Amino acid sequence: MAWMFPTIIKNLFSRPATRRYPFKDIREPFPGYRGKIYWDVSKCDLCGDCARVCPAEAIEVSLENRQIKYDPFKCIYCGTCMQTCLPMAISQDKYYTKPAAAKAVETISVPV
Amino acid sequence: MAVRTVIPFGPQHPVLPEPVHLKLELEDEKVVGVTPVIGYVHRGIEKAAELNSFRQNVFLCERICGICSITHALTYCQGVEALTGVEVPPRARFLRLFWSELSRAHSHLLWLGLLADALGFESLFMQIWRAREMVMDLLEMTAGHRVITSTCLVGGVRRDIDKEMAKEVDKRLVALKEVLDSTAAPALLHDPTIKRRAVGKGMLSKEQAELLGAVGPTARGSGVAIDMRQTGYAAYKEVGFEPIVETAGDSYARTLVRARETYQCIELMRKSLAMMPEGEILVRVDGYPKGETISRTEQPRGELIYYLKGNGTNNLERLKIRTPTFANIPALLVMLPGCEMADVPVITLSIDPCISCTER
Ligand code: SF4
Numbered sequence: 001m002a003w004m005f006p007t008i009i010k011n012l013f014s015r016p017a018t019r020r021y022p023f024k025d026i027r028e029p030f031p032g033y034r035g036k037i038y039w040d041v042s043k044c045d046l047c048g049d050c051a052r053v054c055p056a057e058a059i060e061v062s063l064e065n066r067q068i069k070y071d072p073f074k075c076i077y078c079g080t081c082m083q084t085c086l087p088m089a090i091s092q093d094k095y096y097t098k099p100a101a102a103k104a105v106e107t108i109s110v111p112v
Numbered sequence: 113m114a115v116r117t118v119i120p121f122g123p124q125h126p127v128l129p130e131p132v133h134l135k136l137e138l139e140d141e142k143v144v145g146v147t148p149v150i151g152y153v154h155r156g157i158e159k160a161a162e163l164n165s166f167r168q169n170v171f172l173c174e175r176i177c178g179i180c181s182i183t184h185a186l187t188y189c190q191g192v193e194a195l196t197g198v199e200v201p202p203r204a205r206f207l208r209l210f211w212s213e214l215s216r217a218h219s220h221l222l223w224l225g226l227l228a229d230a231l232g233f234e235s236l237f238m239q240i241w242r243a244r245e246m247v248m249d250l251l252e253m254t255a256g257h258r259v260i261t262s263t264c265l266v267g268g269v270r271r272d273i274d275k276e277m278a279k280e281v282d283k284r285l286v287a288l289k290e291v292l293d294s295t296a297a298p299a300l301l302h303d304p305t306i307k308r309r310a311v312g313k314g315m316l317s318k319e320q321a322e323l324l325g326a327v328g329p330t331a332r333g334s335g336v337a338i339d340m341r342q343t344g345y346a347a348y349k350e351v352g353f354e355p356i357v358e359t360a361g362d363s364y365a366r367t368l369v370r371a372r373e374t375y376q377c378i379e380l381m382r383k384s385l386a387m388m389p390e391g392e393i394l395v396r397v398d399g400y401p402k403g404e405t406i407s408r409t410e411q412p413r414g415e416l417i418y419y420l421k422g423n424g425t426n427n428l429e430r431l432k433i434r435t436p437t438f439a440n441i442p443a444l445l446v447m448l449p450g451c452e453m454a455d456v457p458v459i460t461l462s463i464d465p466c467i468s469c470t471e472r
């Protein structure tokens with residue numbers, strides 16, 4: 001067991017390597033982490049491209065109601081919508097969705 | 113005469129992360145026959161792929177396996193690129209190699225940890241998974257996600273690794289190698305307990321491996337030098353690749369193949385970062401897939417085959433996937449008879465079964 005001893009002794013006196021999620025010690029995500037999607041409604045022209053390309057069907061665009069419905073629990077955070085949107089109305093946060101007790105759909109209204 | 117009993121092993125078992133069910137026929141403590149039962153986690157992904165558009169399928173295919181998601185996406189993209197006649201830019205091919213090798217390092221470290229856990233070697237398990245966390249951080253840093261990376265697209269890749277990040281990645285890879293050198297490697301190479309549980313257990317001869325069509329580390333542990341990376345897909349041709357082969361054919365040989373491949377992954381990643389040419393990473397894909405093709409790559413567990421048939425529309429007509437575990441199950445049925453009941457978990461684990469892939 002001689003080869004494990006130095007490691008074991010070192011581990012005895014060092015901080016735990018695990019993170020106590022969700023209480024504390026949560027490491028900042030790296031820059032460029034692909035997290036939650038959000039809209040800049042002033043740029044969106046409701047073309048519906050994002051809803052068409054989304055592999056998870058997490059977006060619904062309604063031109064009549066001038067509304068976008070986004071389901072963060074269906075979303076797989078692939079970033080395809082962001083890449084597709086021509087006016088660049090979609091951005092991706094670097095934080096992931098927090099665990100939640102109930103699933104909810106976000107409704108985003110687009111002003112005229 | 114000893115009495116024959118049939119003992120079910122799985123689909124839920126403490127050492128098995130995957131739902132495979134083995135009906136073990138025992139004579140006292142000795143296994144004399146095995147019948148595998150699979151079909152617990154069928155998800156109908158092949159059918160779903162016919163209903164989605166061919167671009168959306170990339171993300172569907174990634175979700176076949178959480179561990180080697182990038183290899184699934186890569187294999188699918190290579191198939192579609194062959195059908196649409198798209199030439200992938202060289203820089204994208206190097207990046208694809210980098211992420212494939214990163215996921216291979218992730219997979220092998222995960223497996224080595226699980227093996228240590230199955231042997232009851234808890235401290236080694238924790239040490240190896242600690243090293244694996246370094247790989248996960250690298251995945252998050254370069255691809256943006258820890259598990260399903262969504263970096264591969266039809267026509268190239270989505271993300272680039274700039275010079276600064278490449279330097280940081282290189283530094284972290286060297287650190288990873290040092291951690292492996294000081295913990296995992298000596299224990300795996302010298303520990304008498306590991307040797308006693310693995311050496312000479314689950315024998316698969318070279319002839320049997322060839323006859324049964326074993327793939328990946330299972331075949332390479334028996335002295336068959338078969339590795340799809342030899343075909344030079346992505347950038348393996350430019351980077352240069354030699355398969356790692358052990359000849360003993362037992363569980364220990366398969367462990368050594370994976371441990372040595374982890375080191376090889378680190379070398380391949382560092383080489384690909386150093387040799388990466390400048391240029392674009394994604395090209396436009398016009399037109400729809402038409403005709404049929406077969407796309408083959410090396411997953412951490414062995415050879416992965418995709419068969420694609422397109423009819424010139426936005427949807428594929430047929431997508432068929434053959435995963436490596438499916439090819440390794442016949443080899444497992446040869447390894448088990450003759451062993452002790454207590455060795456079944458370690459031998460089953462030694463082919464690195466991924467049943468979720470197999471059933472899709
Ligand atoms: S977010 Fe972009 S793609 Fe989606 S509807 Fe608005 S403009 Fe179109």
Ligand code: SF4
Nearest residue numbers: 054075076078079081
């Ligand atoms: S990130 Fe992907 S899954 Fe999520 S809304 Fe955008 S396209 Fe859909």
